[in-house]
Amino acid sequence: MPELELFLHDQYVGTVRPVSRDRSRVMLDIDRDYRQQTLLSESFTALPGRAAVSNAVSNFLGGYVPEGNHRERMAAKRHVSKDDLFALLTEFGGSIAGAVTLRTPADARPGRPSYESLSEEVLTQRLEQALRDSDQGIPDDSRSTLPGYQPKLLVARFDGQWAYPHGRAHSTHILKPQVPSRPHRIFDEYYSHQLARSVGLSRYDSWIGEAGAMTYLAIQRFDRDVDGDDVRLHHQEDLAQALNLDWRDTDVKFQDPSWPSATTRASARRIGQLLAEIPGGDAVVEEWIRQLTYHVAIGNNDAHAKNVALMHQPSGTVLAQLYDALPNFFQEGLVSWNMALAVDGEFDHRRMSVDRLRAEIADWAVIRDSRAESLISHTLASVAEAIGAVQPPQQVSSGLIEQLEWNVSRLRAGDEIGERPRG
Numbered sequence: 001m002p003e004l005e006l007f008l009h010d011q012y013v014g015t016v017r018p019v020s021r022d023r024s025r026v027m028l029d030i031d032r033d034y035r036q037q038t039l040l041s042e043s044f045t046a047l048p049g050r051a052a053v054s055n056a057v058s059n060f061l062g063g064y065v066p067e068g069n070h071r072e073r074m075a076a077k078r079h080v081s082k083d084d085l086f087a088l089l090t091e092f093g094g095s096i097a098g099a100v101t102l103r104t105p106a107d108a109r110p111g112r113p114s115y116e117s118l119s120e121e122v123l124t125q126r127l128e129q130a131l132r133d134s135d136q137g138i139p140d141d142s143r144s145t146l147p148g149y150q151p152k153l154l155v156a157r158f159d160g161q162w163a164y165p166h167g168r169a170h171s172t173h174i175l176k177p178q179v180p181s182r183p184h185r186i187f188d189e190y191y192s193h194q195l196a197r198s199v200g201l202s203r204y205d206s207w208i209g210e211a212g213a214m215t216y217l218a219i220q221r222f223d224r225d226v227d228g229d230d231v232r233l234h235h236q237e238d239l240a241q242a243l244n245l246d247w248r249d250t251d252v253k254f255q256d257p258s259w260p261s262a263t264t265r266a267s268a269r270r271i272g273q274l275l276a277e278i279p280g281g282d283a284v285v286e287e288w289i290r291q292l293t294y295h296v297a298i299g300n301n302d303a304h305a306k307n308v309a310l311m312h313q314p315s316g317t318v319l320a321q322l323y324d325a326l327p328n329f330f331q332e333g334l335v336s337w338n339m340a341l342a343v344d345g346e347f348d349h350r351r352m353s354v355d356r357l358r359a360e361i362a363d364w365a366v367i368r369d370s371r372a373e374s375l376i377s378h379t380l381a382s383v384a385e386a387i388g389a390v391q392p393p394q395q396v397s398s399g400l401i402e403q404l405e406w407n408v409s410r411l412r413a414g415d416e417i418g419e420r421p422r423g
């Protein structure tokens with residue numbers, strides 16, 4: 001039977017095997033000598049010499065594989081089924097989000113991970129490939145992937161030069177090419193990065209770059225560090241994984257407006273309560289409140305459970321920096337005002353207010369109301385200051401700055417956001 005060896009950083013954890021009667025599941029047999037150094041996942045316990053719970057392991061590992069059309073196209077290129085978890089991990093599990101790697105017997109051979117330096121011409125071609133083929137632009141021998149629906153290219157950066165990771169070599173940056181049908185999107189995302197850095201919700205670098213006729217947003221990965229020629233990994237899992245949500249169902253990362261209490265799906269409360277259980281969880285809950293306030297303030301309708309993550313460090317677990325947080329209510333052809341996760345039972349962004357945020361957080365019953373109120377108001381004050389201080393790129397969506405100013409001033413006045421009068 002085929003097997004993959006699961007490593008966390010450079011520690012061998014155990015062996016992953018397919019489940020023949022259900023290809024969407026795998027087994028993980030934990031090695032007898034395994035002694036935990038860094039937590040693998042919030043969703044199951046890795047006991048030495050035992051098999052971990054297959055359902056939770058499958059949702060954890062399935063949470064790292066490509067999603068949607070990326071999964072379909074990437075699986076088809078490798079001639080495997082998009083529903084076959086073991087096959088997806090064999091193809092793409094060499095370098096995923098965080099510090100888990102799934103190694104094949106070939107990986108045990110000596111030799112360094114291999115990178116190819118990328119000329120501007122080849123970079124342009126790869127960006128076009130990522131856009132056209134929804135395959136993350138990876139070479140045929142690559143074992144890298146990330147989740148997410150937007151076109152993206154996985155690359156590494158050494159000494160200011162782009163390089164292309166082959167085999168299980170790690171990427172250090174994500175490049176999001178400009179999508180012709182939504183030309184402002186990468187600029188809106190970049191602007192949000194600038195704001196988030198100014199507010200203190202993120203620290204990773206990002207910039208807008210050009211290669212030939214392609215424009216792209218370069219995003220430094222916070223789960224990688226370059227040390228000379230080596231790429232060091234930092235472990236992360238997203239909240240869909242931590243909550244053990246079904247990896248096969250792409251909708252479970254969103255709360256369901258027609259069944260908001262469904263425990264098969266994410267909610268702000270389920271996230272808040274899970275975070276509160278983490279040792280030292282007070283700081284993690286506080287950071288989640290800051291992130292949630294930021295999502296409401298900028299109007300991010302896509303703050304779902306795969307867009308918030310935990311970093312498991314040897315010293316303990318913290319919330320990952322803010323990522324993929326866009327002022328999304330500027331999408332062309334927007335049909336719904338619904339947020340990914342309700343706040344105080346309300347999905348409609350126009351009905352958001354500080355009182356709703358406080359009521360939502362009070363419902364988690366994990367933090368004092370006065371503390372929550374102070375976190376919300378400080379975050380809003382920082383966002384207001386950031387909007388005043390940050391020079392936005394010229395190509396952001398028209399009216400974006402005015403809308404953000406509107407949102408923040410309504411919230412700070414204690415009002416619902418409502419609809420900004422236009423024209």
Ligand SMILES: Nc1ncnc2c1ncn2[C@@H]1O[C@H](COP(=O)(O)OP(=O)(O)OP(=O)(O)O)[C@@H](O)[C@H]1O
Nearest residue numbers: 097146147148149150204220221222223306323324
């Ligand atoms: N700066 C970063 N550092 C490390 N990992 C990141 C970073 N940004 C994103 N990721 C990881 O890559 C995945 C995809 O990135 P991102 O969420 O930006 O893509 P997307 O395609 O826009 O997602 P969505 O489908 O939610 O719109 C994330 O789910 C996360 O695991």
Ligand SMILES: [Mg+2]
Nearest residue numbers: 148306307324
């Ligand atoms: Mg995302």
